[in-house]
Amino acid sequence: MLNKGLTEIRFHGRGGQGAVTAANILVVAAYKAGLWGTAFPHFGAERRGAPVTAFARISKRRVRVRSMIRHPDVIVVLDPALPKLVNVFEGLRDDGRVVINSPKRPDFRGPWMTCYVDASKIALDYGLVMAGWPLVNTAILGALAKAIDFPMKHVTEGIQEYIGGVSGRKNAAAAEKGFSEVVCVE
Amino acid sequence: MLNKGLTEIRFHGRGGQGAVTAANILVVAAYKAGLWGTAFPHFGAERRGAPVTAFARISKRRVRVRSMIRHPDVIVVLDPALPKLVNVFEGLRDDGRVVINSPKRPDFRGPWMTCYVDASKIALDYGLVMAGWPLVNTAILGALAKAIDFPMKHVTEGIQEYIGGVSGRKNAAAAEKGFSEVVCVE
Amino acid sequence: MMVLNIKELPQEKYLLSGNAACPGCPEALGLKYLGMALDDKVILVVPAGCSSVIQGLAPGSSFRFTTLNVPFASSDAVAAGLAAAKEVVGEDAVVIAWAGDGGTADIGMATLSGAAERNDNIIHVCVDNEAYMNTGIQRSSLTPYGAWTTTTWTGKKERKKELPLIMLAHKVPYVATASIAYPTDYIEKLRKAASIKGFKYIHLHAPCPVGWRFDPKYTVRVAKLAVETGMWILFEAFNGKVTISPFSRPYQNKERRKPVTEYLKLQERFRTMKPEDVKLIEKMIDDAWKTLLKFT
Amino acid sequence: MMVLNIKELPQEKYLLSGNAACPGCPEALGLKYLGMALDDKVILVVPAGCSSVIQGLAPGSSFRFTTLNVPFASSDAVAAGLAAAKEVVGEDAVVIAWAGDGGTADIGMATLSGAAERNDNIIHVCVDNEAYMNTGIQRSSLTPYGAWTTTTWTGKKERKKELPLIMLAHKVPYVATASIAYPTDYIEKLRKAASIKGFKYIHLHAPCPVGWRFDPKYTVRVAKLAVETGMWILFEAFNGKVTISPFSRPYQNKERRKPVTEYLKLQERFRTMKPEDVKLIEKMIDDAWKTLLKFT
Amino acid sequence: MAVKPLTGNYAAAWAARRARVKVVAAFPITPQTTIVEKLAQFIERGELDAKIIRVESEHSALAAVYGAAAGGARAFTATGSHGLMYMHEMLWWVAGSRVPLVMAVAMRTLGPPWNIWTDHSDAMDQRDTGWLIMFAEHNQEVFDELIKMFKVTEDEKVYLPGIVNLDAFILSHTTEPVDIPDQEVIDSFLPPRKQPYVMKAGNGLTMGNIPKDLRENMEMREDIFRAQERAKRVIEEVDEEWYRLTGRRYGGLIECYRCEDADHYIAGVGAWVGDMREAVDRLRSENGLRVGLLKIRYFRPFPREEISKWLSNAKSLIVFDRSVSPGSAGPLFLDVVTHTTLAGLRLPIKNVLAGLTGLDVTYEDIENVVLKSVGEVEESGTFRNFIEWHYGGEA
Amino acid sequence: MAVKPLTGNYAAAWAARRARVKVVAAFPITPQTTIVEKLAQFIERGELDAKIIRVESEHSALAAVYGAAAGGARAFTATGSHGLMYMHEMLWWVAGSRVPLVMAVAMRTLGPPWNIWTDHSDAMDQRDTGWLIMFAEHNQEVFDELIKMFKVTEDEKVYLPGIVNLDAFILSHTTEPVDIPDQEVIDSFLPPRKQPYVMKAGNGLTMGNIPKDLRENMEMREDIFRAQERAKRVIEEVDEEWYRLTGRRYGGLIECYRCEDADHYIAGVGAWVGDMREAVDRLRSENGLRVGLLKIRYFRPFPREEISKWLSNAKSLIVFDRSVSPGSAGPLFLDVVTHTTLAGLRLPIKNVLAGLTGLDVTYEDIENVVLKSVGEVEESGTFRNFIEWHYGGEA
Amino acid sequence: MSDEVKQVLPLAKPMEGVSGKTGTWRVTKPVFHNDKCVKCRLCWLYCPESVIEIVDREDAFITINYDYCKGCGICSDVCPTKAIDLVPEGE
Amino acid sequence: MSDEVKQVLPLAKPMEGVSGKTGTWRVTKPVFHNDKCVKCRLCWLYCPESVIEIVDREDAFITINYDYCKGCGICSDVCPTKAIDLVPEGE
Numbered sequence A, B: 001m002l003n004k005g006l007t008e009i010r011f012h013g014r015g016g017q018g019a020v021t022a023a024n025i026l027v028v029a030a031y032k033a034g035l036w037g038t039a040f041p042h043f044g045a046e047r048r049g050a051p052v053t054a055f056a057r058i059s060k061r062r063v064r065v066r067s068m069i070r071h072p073d074v075i076v077v078l079d080p081a082l083p084k085l086v087n088v089f090e091g092l093r094d095d096g097r098v099v100i101n102s103p104k105r106p107d108f109r110g111p112w113m114t115c116y117v118d119a120s121k122i123a124l125d126y127g128l129v130m131a132g133w134p135l136v137n138t139a140i141l142g143a144l145a146k147a148i149d150f151p152m153k154h155v156t157e158g159i160q161e162y163i164g165g166v167s168g169r170k171n172a173a174a175a176e177k178g179f180s181e182v183v184c185v186e
Numbered sequence C, D: 001m002m003v004l005n006i007k008e009l010p011q012e013k014y015l016l017s018g019n020a021a022c023p024g025c026p027e028a029l030g031l032k033y034l035g036m037a038l039d040d041k042v043i044l045v046v047p048a049g050c051s052s053v054i055q056g057l058a059p060g061s062s063f064r065f066t067t068l069n070v071p072f073a074s075s076d077a078v079a080a081g082l083a084a085a086k087e088v089v090g091e092d093a094v095v096i097a098w099a100g101d102g103g104t105a106d107i108g109m110a111t112l113s114g115a116a117e118r119n120d121n122i123i124h125v126c127v128d129n130e131a132y133m134n135t136g137i138q139r140s141s142l143t144p145y146g147a148w149t150t151t152t153w154t155g156k157k158e159r160k161k162e163l164p165l166i167m168l169a170h171k172v173p174y175v176a177t178a179s180i181a182y183p184t185d186y187i188e189k190l191r192k193a194a195s196i197k198g199f200k201y202i203h204l205h206a207p208c209p210v211g212w213r214f215d216p217k218y219t220v221r222v223a224k225l226a227v228e229t230g231m232w233i234l235f236e237a238f239n240g241k242v243t244i245s246p247f248s249r250p251y252q253n254k255e256r257r258k259p260v261t262e263y264l265k266l267q268e269r270f271r272t273m274k275p276e277d278v279k280l281i282e283k284m285i286d287d288a289w290k291t292l293l294k295f296t
Numbered sequence E, F: 001m002a003v004k005p006l007t008g009n010y011a012a013a014w015a016a017r018r019a020r021v022k023v024v025a026a027f028p029i030t031p032q033t034t035i036v037e038k039l040a041q042f043i044e045r046g047e048l049d050a051k052i053i054r055v056e057s058e059h060s061a062l063a064a065v066y067g068a069a070a071g072g073a074r075a076f077t078a079t080g081s082h083g084l085m086y087m088h089e090m091l092w093w094v095a096g097s098r099v100p101l102v103m104a105v106a107m108r109t110l111g112p113p114w115n116i117w118t119d120h121s122d123a124m125d126q127r128d129t130g131w132l133i134m135f136a137e138h139n140q141e142v143f144d145e146l147i148k149m150f151k152v153t154e155d156e157k158v159y160l161p162g163i164v165n166l167d168a169f170i171l172s173h174t175t176e177p178v179d180i181p182d183q184e185v186i187d188s189f190l191p192p193r194k195q196p197y198v199m200k201a202g203n204g205l206t207m208g209n210i211p212k213d214l215r216e217n218m219e220m221r222e223d224i225f226r227a228q229e230r231a232k233r234v235i236e237e238v239d240e241e242w243y244r245l246t247g248r249r250y251g252g253l254i255e256c257y258r259c260e261d262a263d264h265y266i267a268g269v270g271a272w273v274g275d276m277r278e279a280v281d282r283l284r285s286e287n288g289l290r291v292g293l294l295k296i297r298y299f300r301p302f303p304r305e306e307i308s309k310w311l312s313n314a315k316s317l318i319v320f321d322r323s324v325s326p327g328s329a330g331p332l333f334l335d336v337v338t339h340t341t342l343a344g345l346r347l348p349i350k351n352v353l354a355g356l357t358g359l360d361v362t363y364e365d366i367e368n369v370v371l372k373s374v375g376e377v378e379e380s381g382t383f384r385n386f387i388e389w390h391y392g393g394e395a
Numbered sequence G, H: 001m002s003d004e005v006k007q008v009l010p011l012a013k014p015m016e017g018v019s020g021k022t023g024t025w026r027v028t029k030p031v032f033h034n035d036k037c038v039k040c041r042l043c044w045l046y047c048p049e050s051v052i053e054i055v056d057r058e059d060a061f062i063t064i065n066y067d068y069c070k071g072c073g074i075c076s077d078v079c080p081t082k083a084i085d086l087v088p089e090g091e
Ligand SMILES: Cc1ncc(C[n+]2csc(CCOP(=O)(O)OP(=O)(O)O)c2C)c(N)n1
Pocket: C027, C048, C049, C050, C051, C071, C072, C073, C099, C100, C101, C102, C103, C104, C129, C130, C131, C132, C133, C134, C135, C140, F027, F028, F029, F030, F058, F082, F083, F086
């Protein structure tokens, strides 16, 4: 997927789940992989639990474009319940990908490829919990890497640089797990 | 003098002496006389006792010009001591007039006509005193009217309109006195 | 002061459901009770702050109050103008400047103090969540000593400005403190304020789960603890004469106050506090009571 | 507090002769004594007001103090920045925001209150001539009840904002009142303030012959009467603890105060006052003393 | 009708009185101060039935009259210079709210150094805010335009606030005869206040919360732009109506003085237009130069069409600015050049920057500039400099 | 050298850190807030040896850094939108004082209604104040230009304060790789602070009292005008020096992208210049249109000479404004038209008003506008409208 | 320029759900148990969303409008008898 | 545009008499009488213009610099022995 030059990604999560962090880490990873990346939140009144979006662009060239992403190549869904609440597929390209935190194959269908992973379980397994919530954003980053053929090594490096310390290592491990456990179906 | 179209007058007084009021009253009088007038202070930090200036323009046509008066036709000096303190004659036209509050013929000389009147005495005679100072501005207005052939009737009307009441009448009387007592010498 | 009974409170909603407040928001509570107190007699003047966001997105609004949003530094002056207009056109209205701690005590301080001195006929409600929440938890002059914010990473070094005291010193007809944990008290104070002509000041303590870092279910608990530890004193003052309000009266007696740590420990913003800081806070509480009681 | 002897005062002039102050100007006196107190250690920050005019016309200045003129609403913030700069570059300076009652209590109130709360290392001197004199005698929040100004033709209807009390409520390290009639007291207070780190507030009573409408020869007399009638109370407070200054001490005792009419009658601005207004003022004086003494 | 000798400031106060404003709030600043003082007096004497709020700053002054106006009362304030800068944020807000409101601005130099004399920087600085902005030439115009401004701003085609600018001292403190029509005359001219909405207890209106749809928000900006365009005709109509009532007419957005046969033009705003008239007359009579004068009355809306109409046969134009945008040129010049260029005009245009910080400018100064500059054009078809700082005077 | 993924705001905070600012004072406002938060963190962690003053308003923010800068310390602040409006008075004062000082402005829509998205009205509104004003396209430029701005403003040929503008969210909150040179590198580039005078106890300097001679005061205004002109060369030299140090160069006041052979031009400032580049590339590759892009980096001083040089053979120009002066046109447009006209250029110029109040603008939108408009020019030699509001999008 | 007047104003009218169905924000869900309820109304009083209605039926003293309940949990915390449980949303 | 650097700055330096010889403002003039003087220095202390100098000579304890004395009269008012008279200026 990265070969097409510019890959546009939209993250869906809930306020407090770390969608913006995921997008940022992707930029770090991209830079390590010799790519250029930009990440930006869709800012608004971000409230705990409320659906939020974040965006990232990954490209071989410096990314110059600043406008909103209207036709993402990839959507990443951090919360299994979100597709029922908001139209996460809006604008998604037919040849796109959906990467979703879900314990089982989700029942929505579309022309895109769907990759799912039980990121919540992974997070809990690795002790990644804050205020009662599983921190799923790194596990799902691993899954995303798989889905778009992004070099996993740089993802784990990126996570460790961004988060640091013990927590960084745990998160990197969760990402590895996400990478290895994700299942993609057409 | 008023025949030349535009007459430019500069008043010299001290902070608190009413030079600006004199200029304003002249505008009222001018309007009553079918003339146009504008009056403006040279604003600054006006301090009690400090030398101050005010300006007036009298014209048959509406006065459009707003710039400072650099070459007055007439200067009016409310305080006999002022010529010693500031150059009251600056820019005065050779064919101009000086109207000054002075008990006797002043000893300065110049190409202009000099009109003097003991305005302080008139003010005291008419009980025009404030905070120990004689209010000389109306007496000197009378003298000015004489000096520039300005219809005295309108000056007294102007004074009464501007000041009003008993005080207005006293001031008008002082102006009449100034008109009748002024002495002009070449 | 008579305490209202819950059953007497109206059911009408003035802050509508589906608004943009965070879960557990104290400002939402403050607005809800405001509606209960004064219903549609109110015109709200709201400077920038969480309460401007809580309204949700136009062309809809979650406020049933007539509401004029205004620049951050302007609320009391706008309110004064509005109140003047209502007076000259002969319309009834309770004009309320509804401002956060920032809009009240910082950028709005000159305007507040000016309206107080002129005795403009408005109520100013300071909804005090002790930081600039709308911009993401920066310190304000009403942030308490020791609290973490995103501009005081190691805890605030200065004490909370004692604004109720400062407003008392302005000698306005009515000054009161209130807390979102004691709605009946707050509602009565609002009603009293509305019945008085001139400048009225109500300072509403409003613990914010987001900025103070506690579980949103504890909003009311934290607010209560503030009163029970004596950190926040409920009182009212007519023309400068102070009366401690019923819910705070027990805590005049220092012995009956709960340990302040019970209040502090629920809040992550105080996690960097050292024991000596806690001592200092205890002393501040004592001092505040002492000072206030001088005016009773 | 020890009272200085006149002979100990320095002869150096910091306000030069030939300045633009009106005859009998109290601000000129305030500046003169400031020079006596702190000489060339001072950097003055001066917002708009008579003191910006008194400097006279550039390229000359009647001030020998290093002086930064600043916008009307900005003095304490500029001073705070200057003081911070001096601290980081390691230079000694006593940074003083020198503002009128308008620049202090009205447009500058938020800035003042902000600097106080942050405890910025500056002295704020409020040179209080009880109106906006520089623009021609308009009322300020510090204009007293009943005074004529060009925006209160029939006398001001609101009371003078009690700013010293308000600053006390800010709990800053040092608050003092002073009067141009008691230069030694004022000079000592300035020196004390300069020796303390943090925010210091000095409120200087400055009767203005032009705005209060009295003969300029009475500037000192009027200022003295303010103290002797108990209208103006000289005190100082370290960390909120008030001490009545020696020159005011006699007037704690109401009996020893001169009748307030002696003060009022010298000033034409009070000429429209009625006997009941005078009563009201007497009551205000009593109240002010009572309140202040609570903090001793 | 009564002709009174009034300063520009008193003319402004009288206009507010005759407009029956209901709420006044203002903060003193030289040279505006006497406007507020006079209004305070009118009110305290019971001659004007209004409330005055003696606010603690200009930000609050505009905030207070804004609150009053939003609440349905005709409201007025006045300021200038630093006062205008201090309330600058509020100007944006008021226009964005579409609340009609009228303000007099006594234009004065911005510091440092402190300086109380006239300079147009403060007024020009407001040109993006959405307010209608007009410049008066004399005290009668101050009065007339303030009255008319109420009517224009309260027209449903406009619903924007408006400023009438008067130069420090040379208008604000200059006394000259001003005709103040009787109250009934003004009442017949100025209908009761209208505005697009009123903040009223119980009507549940919310003004200013975050928009869901940014497109709609941008349309609000465009609507302000359109309202400015629509205001042009309203201004002209109101000018005509005023003429029928008082016999005084100013030409709407622009007056062109002695333009019928003019070759060369000068343009300016504010009080020195009077001196420019004098200069034009003299250049014609003494130098035989056919000079016309564009008196730009309204700067916002900018008289794009009118100006280009007058200039279609012009051989040159000199724009006098009494302020400057450092790093570029005079604000008036920027607008004039742009709009004449868009209209397809191609003529030598020159910017003379003069009278800033209150430096006195005489008609002789103007004559000298014109003589020299027009000489250049007649000689070479163009000006030697496009931007010239002129200090004039006899020095 | 270290490349860090940073938001525009963090890049700004890093620039202040690398410039070794000594005093910071700021007041939070979305979207600027994280600049101050980060600086507070740097300082509290001891990573930056500076004092931070947590002021109670923006007026005080600029006042405090002004005091610090006047006192001899390198100082920094940041704001945007209403914050910038609230400190507007102070901007005039700082420039008038000739005290160098640097500010980052996160540009955001002005209310009402409240709206946090990008719009250039706040930045453009400062154009008369005397400040240097530049617009960054991306986060690297935010960092680079802030560092360079310190050097430019502290150059004795300039001694004026300066602003670096960054668009709300699309720069301020967008993370992308930014190269942050090591401290020693910056130290070698940025000399210790210089300024024309320092307020120091004992030196008896008075700044800002009333001038005796108005001529001198007017000369001060002219000197600001001249300093802006002089700044042009300084900006170019500093750009070159930066290039030698870092390999990054931006072309001084202006960059012309794909202009060598261009027929038609578009011009703009700020972050959407990135999208314009994309549009230009596509218009060339897909539509065979030779379009060039004028990226105007500095709006003050306005690149009068450079812009006209590039446009000498242009067939048309479209100026994109993300703000408007109601009653006239876009601020950028006003400057561009004026200065190209003065340079004797005569080409169809059009103003597209788009992206106001944060409305998203895509490169497709830009392409569409250009295709349609250039079509008009090629057909008729001119544009159909000179001012066009463009809402774009798919709706 | 068009002369047609159609003001676009920054106004809004009261409306429920302007921030959407905020019940979707819920992470934990309050569940009411009538049997434990002592009808004190505190939950009703303190619910910041005003989504608790006093119905005073036999089967339920109160109801919760889950369309807008944000799941803050205040009702549960203030309930003197723990008649409101907080359970993870979606379970 | 010239490239020459010559800043014109809003600065001033301390100088006596920047508002001119302010003695000319005088309406009344203070006249000192040495015989009545008790050397209390109050006139020196309270003179707002700082134009009174303590010379402590036999013939005069103080002198007044009339170049700048504005004639406010404070010295006369504060003098405990009325050793300073106020007379109308010019008489
Ligand atoms: C002039 C100005 N400066 C800054 C802001 C940004 N701002 C909006 S809300 C806010 C903080 C509000 O804090 P507070 O008043 O305590 O209300 P809260 O959000 O906590 O309810 C700030 C700084 C603004 N809107 N206008």
